[in-house]
Amino acid sequence: MIGPVLVALMLAAPQSDGAPPVGNPDNVTSGKVVPAGRFSTPDLHHPRGCGWCHGIHGDGGFGPDLAGGRGLSWEQFRRAVRDPWGFMPVYSESQLPEQALADIFAYINTLPVATAPGPRYWRAAPPTAPAGQRLAMNVIGCGQCHEPEQKFPRTWLGEVAKDVTFEYFADLIYNHSTKFPRGSMPDFSRERIPEVMLREVYDWMKGIGWRASIGASFAVGQRGGDRTTYTLTATNRGQAGKGLTAEGITVFVRIPSGTTVAGATGDGYVGTMRLAQLGLEPALQYAPHSVDDSGHVERPVPDLSRDVAVWRVKQLGPAEKLTLTLTLQGPLNEEVIEGFEGSTIHWANPGRRPAGSPPVMVYRDLRIPDNGDHERIAPPKMP
Ligand code: HEC
Ligand code: HEC
Numbered sequence: 001m002i003g004p005v006l007v008a009l010m011l012a013a014p015q016s017d018g019a020p021p022v023g024n025p026d027n028v029t030s031g032k033v034v035p036a037g038r039f040s041t042p043d044l045h046h047p048r049g050c051g052w053c054h055g056i057h058g059d060g061g062f063g064p065d066l067a068g069g070r071g072l073s074w075e076q077f078r079r080a081v082r083d084p085w086g087f088m089p090v091y092s093e094s095q096l097p098e099q100a101l102a103d104i105f106a107y108i109n110t111l112p113v114a115t116a117p118g119p120r121y122w123r124a125a126p127p128t129a130p131a132g133q134r135l136a137m138n139v140i141g142c143g144q145c146h147e148p149e150q151k152f153p154r155t156w157l158g159e160v161a162k163d164v165t166f167e168y169f170a171d172l173i174y175n176h177s178t179k180f181p182r183g184s185m186p187d188f189s190r191e192r193i194p195e196v197m198l199r200e201v202y203d204w205m206k207g208i209g210w211r212a213s214i215g216a217s218f219a220v221g222q223r224g225g226d227r228t229t230y231t232l233t234a235t236n237r238g239q240a241g242k243g244l245t246a247e248g249i250t251v252f253v254r255i256p257s258g259t260t261v262a263g264a265t266g267d268g269y270v271g272t273m274r275l276a277q278l279g280l281e282p283a284l285q286y287a288p289h290s291v292d293d294s295g296h297v298e299r300p301v302p303d304l305s306r307d308v309a310v311w312r313v314k315q316l317g318p319a320e321k322l323t324l325t326l327t328l329q330g331p332l333n334e335e336v337i338e339g340f341e342g343s344t345i346h347w348a349n350p351g352r353r354p355a356g357s358p359p360v361m362v363y364r365d366l367r368i369p370d371n372g373d374h375e376r377i378a379p380p381k382m383p
């Protein structure tokens with residue numbers, strides 16, 4: 001008797017007097033209210049990234065399974081997110097408004113309880129890994145979002161490398177939502193993750209080194225007859241006077257089968273050569289997951305077939321841009337576009353420091369090469 005009445009009250013309740021906002025599970029999955037972002041997942045479809053730690057089906061992973069609701073009341077659930085008990089990070093209202101949180105609560109209550117807890121999204125770092133990596137992967141959980149080598153945070157810090165100290169870093173972690181009120185990364189509590197612990201993570205990340213923040217994009221430009229000119233833009237997203245400079249740059253573009261080079265512009269154009277003779281490997285799109293308990297992963301055998309067009313540029317400083325063009329003779333179709341896959345911008349410095357090299361680093365991000373560093377150049381979009 002009480003059950004249905006309560007439900008009716010809840011549905012009718014205005015959002016006051018501590019009454020929970022009424023959640024709509026569709027808002028979590030439809031992508032209507034909650035836009036799909038980089039940290040959204042197919043099922044626990046929320047850009048705040050709950051799914052990275054709690055499993056994309058809410059079946060558990062680094063954190064406990066949430067599917068079925070665990071028998072938590074709205075108040076208990078809310079408390080676990082706003083003022084958590086353990087290593088679970090804190091989501092502030094600016095990042096996750098009450099209504100969005102109620103939607104997640106409603107959604108997880110629609111999911112069937114997991115029969116067996118799911119695997120972690122990223123495997124634990126093995127006992128032989130550096131202490132900072134074990135803390136990030138196994139204890140605090142940074143690695144569930146930032147992958148085994150904190151590649152993206154080390155890149156973002158490289159954009160302001162001159163400003164980065166432990167204090168700067170700690171402020172970003174403990175007061176993240178102050179700096180990114182609508183960001184996806186929650187706040188970590190200084191009480192639960194004390195500075196001694198965070199400093200270990202910082203020293204490990206700094207030991208591998210901050211990364212030059214280089215991005216490169218490729219676009220279809222002018223067309224005439226059977227010739228197409230492609231424009232490649234490489235950007236150093238570092239802040240002027242603060243970011244890292246990439247030195248010793250090699251840009252190589254894979255020449256799709258059925259096309260030939262009819263021209264190229266840009267300082268430092270070297271010409272074409274066999275990729276196998278260049279001595280560099282194409283960048284990988286994804287960070288491979290570990291395959292066994294040691295964290296050991298094999299880098300896939302690189303495809304070194306075909307020719308590449310090559311540019312060599314001395315350096316690309318923070319806030320600087322490089323524009324190159326390549327004119328190809330031949331058709332323009334999906335196959336040709338796919339043929340660009342493997343195009344890469346490589347720089348000799350800064351690369352991984354010894355702390356990031358094997359055998360010290362057993363659990364690695366194999367997107368990052370052994371010498372220097374690089375980024376993938378995504379193939380252009382068909383016009
Ligand atoms: C960095 C990993 C991480 C992320 C991201 C994360 N959680 Fe958690 N969560 C945990 C861990 C670990 C626990 C276990 C308790 C603890 O250590 O705090 C937990 C516990 C919980 C609990 C309490 C479960 C119980 O039975 O008491 C709830 C509820 C919860 N999380 C909801 C969420 C929601 C909702 C999100 C996204 C908005 C989220 N979590 C994002 C790691 C995470
Ligand atoms: C739930 C996923 C998630 C977890 C867990 C997480 N981060 Fe982040 N982090 C992000 C996202 C997303 C951003 C980009 C800014 C934003 O959206 O908040 C970010 C940004 C950062 C930045 C850069 C901020 C800037 O100035 O651009 C650093 C440094 C960082 N994270 C370090 C860490 C560390 C260290 C941990 C563990 C203590 C951690 N992160 C845990 C998702 C996460």
